[in-house]
Amino acid sequence: MLVLAMLIVGTLCSTGFQAQVETTESLPGSQLRRPVNPKPFDKFRAPVSGTIAFLFSERGKAMLRASSHPMAPLLLKLAGEQSAVTGVAPSAGALPGAPDVLPSYRPRQTGIPQGIMPSSPLTVNSGCGTSWGTRFNLEPALGTVGAPIALPQNEETIDALVGRGLSGADLVVEGANDYRGFFGALGNSATGYYVHRSGTNCATQFEGGAPSINDPLGHPLFGFGDPVVAIDPTRSTVFEADARFNGQPLFPGTTAITVQRTTVSNLISITACPDGTHNTNAAARTCWPTGKVLNPLPMMTDFDGITQLLYVNDKPHMTVDGRASGTGAGNVYVTATEFDFLTGTDLGLGIPTPSRIWLVSCKNDVSVCSAPIIVSGSDTGAQFSHVSVRPDGIVTVSYGDFNPDLSVDIKFVSCNPANAPATPSCSPAVLVTTETNPLLGEHSLSSNDFRVSTYPKHDHRTNGANIETFMVWERCHVNPFITVGFNIYYVCPKSDIRMAESVNGAPFTVPTTPIDSAAKDQFFPWIKTDRTTNTVNIAYYTAEADYFSHRLQVKLAQINPLGTPPELPAGTTIITLSADDPAADPALGDSFFGDYIGVTSVAHRAYLGFTYNVYFGSYGGTGHAEQNNHVARFDY
Numbered sequence: 001m002l003v004l005a006m007l008i009v010g011t012l013c014s015t016g017f018q019a020q021v022e023t024t025e026s027l028p029g030s031q032l033r034r035p036v037n038p039k040p041f042d043k044f045r046a047p048v049s050g051t052i053a054f055l056f057s058e059r060g061k062a063m064l065r066a067s068s069h070p071m072a073p074l075l076l077k078l079a080g081e082q083s084a085v086t087g088v089a090p091s092a093g094a095l096p097g098a099p100d101v102l103p104s105y106r107p108r109q110t111g112i113p114q115g116i117m118p119s120s121p122l123t124v125n126s127g128c129g130t131s132w133g134t135r136f137n138l139e140p141a142l143g144t145v146g147a148p149i150a151l152p153q154n155e156e157t158i159d160a161l162v163g164r165g166l167s168g169a170d171l172v173v174e175g176a177n178d179y180r181g182f183f184g185a186l187g188n189s190a191t192g193y194y195v196h197r198s199g200t201n202c203a204t205q206f207e208g209g210a211p212s213i214n215d216p217l218g219h220p221l222f223g224f225g226d227p228v229v230a231i232d233p234t235r236s237t238v239f240e241a242d243a244r245f246n247g248q249p250l251f252p253g254t255t256a257i258t259v260q261r262t263t264v265s266n267l268i269s270i271t272a273c274p275d276g277t278h279n280t281n282a283a284a285r286t287c288w289p290t291g292k293v294l295n296p297l298p299m300m301t302d303f304d305g306i307t308q309l310l311y312v313n314d315k316p317h318m319t320v321d322g323r324a325s326g327t328g329a330g331n332v333y334v335t336a337t338e339f340d341f342l343t344g345t346d347l348g349l350g351i352p353t354p355s356r357i358w359l360v361s362c363k364n365d366v367s368v369c370s371a372p373i374i375v376s377g378s379d380t381g382a383q384f385s386h387v388s389v390r391p392d393g394i395v396t397v398s399y400g401d402f403n404p405d406l407s408v409d410i411k412f413v414s415c416n417p418a419n420a421p422a423t424p425s426c427s428p429a430v431l432v433t434t435e436t437n438p439l440l441g442e443h444s445l446s447s448n449d450f451r452v453s454t455y456p457k458h459d460h461r462t463n464g465a466n467i468e469t470f471m472v473w474e475r476c477h478v479n480p481f482i483t484v485g486f487n488i489y490y491v492c493p494k495s496d497i498r499m500a501e502s503v504n505g506a507p508f509t510v511p512t513t514p515i516d517s518a519a520k521d522q523f524f525p526w527i528k529t530d531r532t533t534n535t536v537n538i539a540y541y542t543a544e545a546d547y548f549s550h551r552l553q554v555k556l557a558q559i560n561p562l563g564t565p566p567e568l569p570a571g572t573t574i575i576t577l578s579a580d581d582p583a584a585d586p587a588l589g590d591s592f593f594g595d596y597i598g599v600t601s602v603a604h605r606a607y608l609g610f611t612y613n614v615y616f617g618s619y620g621g622t623g624h625a626e627q628n629n630h631v632a633r634f635d636y
Contacts, residue, residue, distance in 0.1 A: 463534065
């Protein structure tokens with residue numbers, strides 16, 4: 001079961017069907033029943049990623065039955081099915097409808113700007129589209145070769161370089177979950193990459209699936225999504241990380257996180273990365289020539305017809321230290337969650353089945369990396385790590401620790417860097433705040449069924465002689481735990497986004513007001529600082545224009561430079577004027593909308609990557625809106 005769960009994590013990004021799971025945890029005087037995780041993850045307090053949850057859903061299993069992917073039989077077995085995979089692609093309408101060394105403060109380096117106020121006017125760039133941005137893939141309406149119908153993309157990550165494309169164009173790199181990889185397209189990779197390198201619009205010049213890479217036993221690890229991209233502008237290197245799995249019945253398989261590396265010169269080369277769809281593993285490997293396997297672990301045992309999960313690596317994040325010099329400059333840092341099935345209640349040990357956060361540091365050429373270090377200490381409900389680098393090189397990690405009483409401790413770790421592959425020296429995690437109104441994954445929102453979880457993200461900037469850290473996460477606007485007789489019922493009528501701020505590593509200040517006072521749901525915040533201007537950009541979904549809080553738009557909040565802590569956004573802007581129905585995709589319905597969206601910002605430009613369902617695929621000759629990865633640009 002573990003294999004299926006893990007594979008699900010990387011395979012499909014969805015939070016579809018999840019049967020209610022009765023937890024053994026209880027609030028004072030009350031027994032709580034709520035959906036948390038599908039089996040075999042039901043013993044873990046931390047939510048699994050939506051990618052994993054989807055594969056256990058009825059829609060996910062239907063997709064796997066039709067899939068020709070090498071992992072499909074094993075995933076179905078982990079899901080409790082023994083029937084043979086047909087390998088017959090789904091026809092239109094076939095998918096049924098039925099988540100102790102304390103770092104020292106380092107003073108601001110010379111050459112880092114104190115802040116440049118945004119210019120006026122602030123503008124959603126028309127070249128990239130003002131209604132819903134630009135669809136950022138090349139998938140035909142009838143489907144890519146190998147995939148017979150148009151299939152969804154979601155869960156975007158994005159980075160960009162201004163003026164570093166062809167003829168002075170911006171270079172924009174996006175990653176997303178891409179379901180075409182389950183039907184023979186994109187080299188069987190469910191991790192997509194998409195690149196813009198020419199022109200003044202946001203059109204995609206080429207796309208592909210992150211190439212496979214062999215595990216320590218020589219077996220190929222396939223991309224299963226949960227992507228993250230990062231660019232080092234100083235060294236002109238580009239990285240994509242994702243979750244990986246392999247295995248077949250009677251073969252135990254490996255769970256890992258991998259990092260793929262390429263260069264700016266490769267991405268702008270029409271020889272190494274030609275225009276169009278890189279539809280084979282070989283074509284993708286030419287474009288992304290180097291890869292590294294991180295934290296490979298045995299995923300399961302399969303003996304005498306009994307399959308038992310052992311470990312699953314879930315929900316990676318990555319950043320690169322883009323400083324020109326200094327200890328750790330150029331390092332690539334990767335974090336992820338390790339679900340451990342060998343410890344705890346499943347073995348009758350009377351202790352929680354743990355999930356933990358690990359950190360790895362790699363050289364910029366990813367030729368060698370440190371061993372993983374656990375940064376979540378004794379926390380047993382850790383999930384949703386996010387790693388960043390301060391302007392002075394200190395490495396920071398945030399994550400959520402999901403407690404037995406259903407609150408979430410927002411945690412923060414600081415690490416002194418070392419030149420990779422040496423291991424950073426990390427202090428114990430400190431508590432930012434305890435979120436008592438959390439979003440807990442399945443059915444957290446009242447008007448949408450896809451998974452949304454409390455997921456902290458952070459970034460840094462300089463402000464005068466100080467270094468400021470901003471952290472954002474989603475939560476319920478009110479206490480969602482309603483007492484009904486002797487039971488507790490979860491109802492969240494509105495979600496919002498909370499922010500905390502720290503100066504020079506001091507304890508965080510947590511304002512009681514959300515970053516956006518608009519009505520209806522706001523969720524999936526992502527944060528990125530424009531290091532050339534020190535403007536902080538926060539992208540998120542909002543349902544404020546829909547009376548029923550169902551249809552969504554993308555919104556951007558900005559924190560101007562030169563402010564006095566504690567700071568809140570100076571203003572917000574709707575990026576997509578036309579609202580999206582997140583339940584419109586014929587394959588996923590309202591089961592999965594990704595776990596996050598992305599934003600990056602440099603030189604007065606913010607690029608946003610997000611999911612929208614406005615372009616039509618063709619299903620049996622009938623058009624229907626379907627999920628696509630999009631990009632929009634905001635100039636300030």
